[in-house]
Amino acid sequence: MKFKDYQYQRPNFESYQTDFQTALHQFEAAESIEETKIPLEKLNHLRRNADTMAKLSYIRHSINTKDAFYKKENAYWDNQQPLYDHLHNQFYRALLDSPFQTELRKIFPETLFLLAKDQLRLLDDSVLAYKQEENEWISQYIQLVASADLLFNGRKHTLSELMAYFTSPDRFTRRKAQKVYEGFFIKHEQRFDEIFDHLVTVRTKxxxxxxxxxxxxxGDIAMNRWSYNREQIRRFRQFILDEVVPQTQRLYKRQAERLGVKDFTYYDLPVFFSEGNPRPTGNAEELVQKAADMYHQLSEQTGQFFEILKEDQLMDLKSRPGKQSGGYCEFIDAYRVPFIFANFNQTSDDVDVLTHETGHAFQVYLSRWINEPELTFPTSDTAEIHSMSMEFLTWPWMNEFFGEKEQQYRFAHLSSALQFLPYGALVDHFQEEVYTHPEWTPRQRKACWRSLEKQYCPEKCYRQSPALERGIYWFRQGHIFEVPFYYIDYTLAQVCAFQFWDRAIIQKDSAYWEDYLAICQIGGTATFLETVRLAHLDSPFDTQAMKAVIQQVMNYLNQQSEEELLR
Structure with a gap:
């Protein structure tokens, strides 16, 4: 069945509530562990169907935020999702209070009970209205960003499309593109400030x-950080400041010399080569076919899986007006399939996002055997290991996408991955400061961002942009508005992905694929550090091990001579 044929119907909450509570009462009244099985399956079935409708609404709204029907449905879910979540908390309470705890914990993984405990801690009657308000403000942010329709070089562009010019070999063009891009955020600066101010206020309340x-x-409980704490995150951020930032500055210095630019500034940062960054050959359809061929060669499992995505049209990849920004992967529970969303812009980012989101999709596809809807995906820190690692595990096929520029792509890709770590830590540090000081004004938040940016990303010179110098860059970072504290996860996963890169590409370790499959198949049944151990990787919180990981990345980059890169 094609994605377009998936039927959406808004659930009737009152009917759903009646059916849910009937099954829940049967679970609570069970006199043996055997008698809990039928109501548990009924509860899972109900939740899967409700989640499916919510996700279909979300996906179709994000594909076209101007669609009147799904705009209305999105508003419905903004208001009703907290009520569904609150109802589902009754199941979590019954699960934790069940007299069959010993037996249930033999059937279900510990993560289900950890999640249940967290959900009960995060939501009750007293905050339902706050959750609804938060959802409404998030939707306003999404709508505002999706509304961008910017004139550049004689035609209109979305923000994603405009970003394609950031890597132009012509310095004037990329400077002009950056100015038009940031002009959108300057024009709507007061509105972005207003939205975020409301979000900080309601989240704090x-x-x-x-x-x-x-x-x-x-936020840390909402992100299910079960195997580490905020203090460990702070130490990891400090590791990035101490060990990674000096290395990234060496890479930026080398980049400036390669470009022949003396006044290396912010609009030069995305460009690795004076002739422009490598671009994949082919349109969106051709890139998908190349990916299909690649995944058939990578393994039988990935080949079969990607054919399903392709044949059932479970991808929406092209950028267009009114489409939500960014990229994501969802799992459509009732159909047991993933869906990939992206905004191609004819740059190397297209290959990055396709392999990244395919990593997510492959993981959840292999975890579709899990009946509990909250456990098909793992926690976000773990989930990003699958996606970021997939970007590297597909390196042997980059010739198919970039031809003779494949080595330039690999160099730029690995450099960017390392250079991302300070930015990822910056986003987390900024949010910690903002929510520790909820009374701050918009001006104070921007000043905080710029101060931290100078520590983590000192390469960013904004002499030609007063707006960026006063600290508005973070307006474009949707996670800060939509999913607070979902960002350090990328950095934790990145250093794990570097280890898969080292094993697969450098060491030629034949066991890497078996380990990758193993962590894809367990979904959310293990914590982050349990998953890291299962994959035979070093913990991101092991400073000495991480120093070795970063050094291995730098060794590879340093071995790529400028002569070889520019051939």
Missing amino acids: MARKLGFENYVAY
């Missing part, structure tokens, strides 16, 4: 209402 000191503590 919600956290304090539930007994948290601030939203930082709430």
Whole structure:
């Protein structure tokens, strides 16, 4: 069945609530562990169907935020999702209070019970209105970003399309593109400030209402950080400042010399080569076919899986007006299939996002055997290991996408991955400061961003952009608005992905694929550090091991001579 034929119907919450509570009462009334099985399956079935409708609405709204029907449905879910979540908390309470705890914990993984405990901590009657308000403000941010329709070189562009010019070999063109891009955020600066101010306020109220000191503590529980804590995150950020930032500055210095630019500035940063960055050959359809061929060669499992994505049209990849920005992967529970969303712009980012989101999709496809809808995906820190690693595991096929520029692509890709670490840590540090100081004005938040940016990303010179110099860059980072504290996860996963890169590409370790499959197949049944151990990787919190990982990346980059790169 094609994705377009998936039927959406808004659930009737009252009917759903009645059916859910009937099954829940059967679970609570069970006199043996055997008697819990039928109501548990009924509860999972109900939740899967509700989740499917919510996700179909979300996907179709994000594909076209101007669609009147799904705009209305998106508003419905903004308002109703907290009510569904609150209802589902009754199941979590019953699960934790069941007299069959010993037996249930033999059937279900510990992560289900950890999740249940967290959900009960994060949501009750007192904050339902706050959750609804938060959802409404998030949707306003998404709509605002999707509304961008910017004139450049004689035609209109979305933000994603405009970013294609950031890597132009012509310095004037990329400077002009950056100016038009940031002009959108300058024009709507007051509105972005207003939206974020409301989000900080409502999130802080919600956290304090539930007994948290601030939203930082709430956010870490919401992100299910079961195997590490905020202090370990701070130490990891410090590791990045101490060990990674000096290395990235060496790479930027080398980049400036390669470009022959003395006044190396912010609009030069995306460009690795004076003739422009490598671009994949072919349109979106051709890139998908190349990916299909690649995945058939990578393994039987990936080949079969990608054919399903292709044949059932479970990807929407082209950028167009009214489409939500960014990329993501969802799992459509009732159909047991993933869906990939992206915004291609005819740059190397197209290959990055396709392999990245395919990593997510492959993981959840292999975990579709899991009946509990909250466990098909793992926690976000773990999920990003699958996606970021897939970007590297497909390196042997980059010739098919970039031809003779394949080595330039690999160099730029690995460099960018390392250079991302300070930015990822910056986003987390900024959010911690913002939610520790919810009383800050928009001006103070921007000043904080710019101050931290100078520490983590000192290469960013904004002499020619007063707006960026005063700290508005973060407006474009959707995670800050939409999913707070979902960002350090990328950095933790990145250093794990570097280890898969080292094993697969450098060491030629034949066991890497078996380990990758193993962590894809377990979904959310293990914590982050349990998954890291299962994959035979070193923990991101092992400083000495991480120093070796970073050094291995730098060794590879240093071995690529300028002569070889520019051939």
